Amino acid sequence: MKLRPYFFVFVLIIFISCKSDKDSEDTAQTSTETDEPEIQENPTKDVYFGNLHVHTQWSFDAYINGAASGPDGAYRWAKGEQIPGGGDGTPLKIKKPLDWYVVSDHSEFMGSLPKMADPAHPASKHPLAADVTGDDPKKSFDAYTQILDMISNGKNDSILGDPEVQQDFWKQICDIADKHYEPGKFTTFAGYEWTSNPDWQNLHRIVVFADTENVPPKPFSAIDSDVPEKLWEWMDSQRSQGNELLAIPHNGNASDGLMFPVTKSYGGSELAEAYAETRMRNEPLYEISQIKGTSEVHPQLNPKDEFANFELWDYTLASTATPPKNKKGGYARDALLRGIELQDSKNINPFKMGFIGDSDTHNSAASIEEDNYTGKFGFENDPKHRIDGPPGVSKEAAKQVREFSTGGVGAIWATSNTREAIFEAMQRKETFATSGPRMKVRFFAGYDFNEQILDNDNWLESAYSEGVPMGSDLSVNSEGKAPVFIIQALKETDGANLDRIQVIKGWVDNGKNQEKIYNVAWSGDRKLDGNGSLPEVGNSVDLETGKYSNDIGDEALSTVWKDPDFDPKQHAFYYVRVLQIPTPRWSTLDLIKLNRPLRDDLPKTIQERAWTSPIWYSPSE
Known part of the structure; x- marks a missing residue:
């Protein structure tokens, strides 16, 4: 050619x-086919992956x-x-x-x-x-x-x-x-x-x-x-x-x-x-x-x-x-x-x-x-x-x-x-978006979710009936309660384990916007420091072979989290970011395939991730 x-x-x-x-x-x-198949609908929804x-x-x-x-x-x-x-x-x-x-x-x-x-x-x-x-x-x-x-x-x-x-x-x-x-x-x-x-x-x-x-x-x-x-x-x-x-x-x-x-x-x-x-x-x-x-x-x-x-x-x-x-x-x-x-x-x-x-x-x-x-x-x-x-x-x-x-x-x-x-x-x-992997992420907000809700078989029905999913507006609570969030992340089948779940919050304080990142769920026995930071999950990638192992990270992470800094008078948004454990980047795999040394001007590994659509909170006027 x-x-x-x-x-x-x-x-x-x-x-x-x-x-x-x-x-x-x-x-x-x-298509000229006239017999349409019966479509089964799931009221608590399934996730479908694609590209447009x-x-x-x-x-x-x-x-x-x-x-x-x-x-x-x-x-x-x-x-x-x-x-x-x-x-x-x-x-x-x-x-x-x-x-x-x-x-x-x-x-x-x-x-x-x-x-x-x-x-x-x-x-x-x-x-x-x-x-x-x-x-x-x-x-x-x-x-x-x-x-x-x-x-x-x-x-x-x-x-x-x-x-x-x-x-x-x-x-x-x-x-x-x-x-x-x-x-x-x-x-x-x-x-x-x-x-x-x-x-x-x-x-x-x-x-x-x-x-x-x-x-x-x-x-x-x-x-x-x-x-x-x-x-x-x-x-x-x-x-x-x-x-x-x-x-x-x-x-x-x-x-x-x-x-x-x-x-x-x-x-x-x-x-x-x-x-x-x-x-x-x-x-x-x-x-x-x-x-x-x-x-x-x-x-x-x-x-x-x-x-x-x-x-x-x-x-x-x-x-x-x-x-x-x-x-x-x-x-x-x-x-x-x-x-x-x-x-x-x-x-x-x-x-x-x-x-x-x-x-x-x-x-x-x-x-x-x-x-x-x-x-x-x-x-x-x-x-x-x-x-x-x-x-x-x-x-x-x-x-x-x-x-x-x-x-x-x-x-x-x-x-x-x-x-x-x-x-x-x-x-x-x-x-929600991912950088490539097909992990599954749920994100709901409400005011009265029980801390043990994820233990219930019908937790999804409750999440939809008592709260709102990603992409929604959270209505004002008359009692000024802080919102409670249900977050669940499942790794891609046959894919890499998960490192952590983060909630990214943005809000307006005295006319100026602010932001904060909360680590809310993570794998292993790591502990948050005084600033809320979390130690790295580790890295199992073999840079000579391009292989990695799932002996770090977890297959699933979930939490019921309440905003500790909530002010009912402040506009705010929340979205979830989920990180995988490190895996080899495509360029690393190509260089190994070409039998070349890895380049210092390219990342050798990548922490793939997902981002949910936000949930917005607006105070009553």
């Missing part, structure tokens, strides 16, 4: 985040970077089938199938670039087609930068952006999603990415439709407008036409402070009631962890958090591989804190968001398993290219690739594995 010019292009196209597929998915038909940030070769940047399959292949991979891998040709196969999956290719010139290689398609006659599909890397790079410039500056192209072409590809994406939807077993949604990146600052959103019955003829793209308020305006217009949909922003870490504005938004909106209500109506969730790093916290913003330096991908989307100047406005906890500060002072909260984890793969396969990582782009399917970058790539771009994470997982507590139940769960924020 020849090396396409994607390795040259990568230095510029790292920011975003379909050759026709062998799977003949262009002609995919919707998935690109295939139908995305222009994925195609030029070596993606080997389209939407049909992506869904087959998520169900456990083997698909082509691109790069060195190694096929892709997940070890444990997912419960739900969403192909969300870029709306900008959706499907048009791969059609440049099809002589029967109008895109093959495009002035840039020969350069994009040819063997000259420089010509391909120059052609791509022209296409990229059009997208970044909102310039359409009469061929690549032909409305009929876009409508055709969008219809196929919806049809393929319907084809793979198996209610009760495997859930799909119609979705796409809106790819706004003003001045290389990330404002991207994944847009997901509740169903495919009345989707618009084509998606709203960043070429239509790169302003989030315009996207929300379009989304509201869709609701007026009978569509239900939501958007999920991602990679605030690469937004240079634009994702969670401190004063005015990129679109010029004041942080006032209209902005807050519109944003939260359209964006109930935030993607806190993915391939381009984790954006929960940053050491500069949260210097007292000993676990803040986790999988940081500290770049904007420019080709210069330089860090953003503004950390504030780019990280989730900072946004949550400013949200309750705004609620305290103005009675608005534009950042009242739940959490979800995701991928941002550009090769159909959300390679979320640390020991089965195949990279973001097709060219990374070769482990040498994940570590070194392909031949000719700049040192800066190679460094960015090495610092990619495996990507996160979205975990959703729903009554059934159906579009209706999963979409409703996303709307109510009963979700």
